[in-house]
Amino acid sequence: MMRYDSLLDAVGGTPLVGLPHLSPGSEQRLWAKLEDRNPTGSVKDRAALWMVRAAERDGLLSPGRTVLEPTSGNTGISLAMICRLRGYQLICVMPENTSAERTQLLQMYGARIVYSPAAGGSNEAVRVAKRLAAENPRWVMLYQYGNEANARAHYESTGPEILADLPEITHFVAGLGTTGTLMGTGRFLREHVPGVQVVAAEPRYGELVYGLRNMDEGFVPELYDDTVLTSRYSVSAADALRRTRELVACEGIFAGISAGCVVHVGLALAAKAKAAGRRADIAVLIADGGWKYLSTGAYSGTLAEAEARLEGELWA
């Protein structure tokens, strides 16, 4: 059934699409879960809806209340749409060097934006948001990095959808950000599929990004529980870009750059399985489409040119 009473009811239920051209052999298959087929175009619609619903159930939110969140990405866009429909005012805290498209999109849904200094990046946005939340106790900060409803969205929706479509699953690969997708989907799959491998694909940035970052002041999302993972791989911009372009060229799938990360890891797992003579059915989660990344030049020019443009950027 494809009919829904309103947009919020259409969250999730995304297609699982085989990658017959990229998959190495008939016995090792990659399957892409296309999360851009969500109301605002990304996997975050799930986390955002679950977090808002949880806050409503806990009596924290009622029409006219304000939601606060440090986000410059998909979570902000998802929350902007949901808050608009549910009657909440959203305030997004994000670094001042965020692109014009994102600002426009958020404002179109009625969100207000508070800019944090560009130099502090996402860490500073989190700090500023926490300070604002402390100063305004009636505002609700959902805090995607530590909110269990984020992971639960995937435990209750993403995981079951994947299992229903791919009961023979051997591996699940997703990007590692707030870690919600991997924690929730991973926990569900481990409970239902003995021996399933839950694998994280992590972007590896250029030197400038890590810069003179103090080794003692790092950040690990509160949701992260590494016992849920089987392994975690670091993927370069070069490899991510190459695979993102292969997705378009070989499978017709126009995805964001983080998709290149997960496909790269999925292909490595498929190659390992092939070398060992083992069957593999690998579900890889494609978080969003490529639209927001067109201006990064990732899809045009040579790979070397695209890679150079991403140097120093937090590209996924």
Place this chain on the structure above:
Amino acid sequence: MAIEVRIPTILRTFTGGAKSVEGSGDTLDELISDLDSRHSGLRDRLVDDSGLRRFVNVYLNDEDVRFLGGLSATVKDGDTVTVLPAVAGGAR
């Protein structure tokens, strides 16, 4: 026996500015001690009483060593080890 170890900018004060150094050992633990013998103080930045420090990520051929046995992960000639600080990442 040579294992390439890539060092993040913040730790290059220990390696005389070198972004990559070579070492040897059968495990990551031995490798780090071997590097420390030539780059004194490096081990203490990476390891504490409970093992690898919380905000230090180490990858063996691009795979997080915490899933390969941590400090007891097996290393061999030709391997590449990358050390990076744990960061918040991009737009979420």
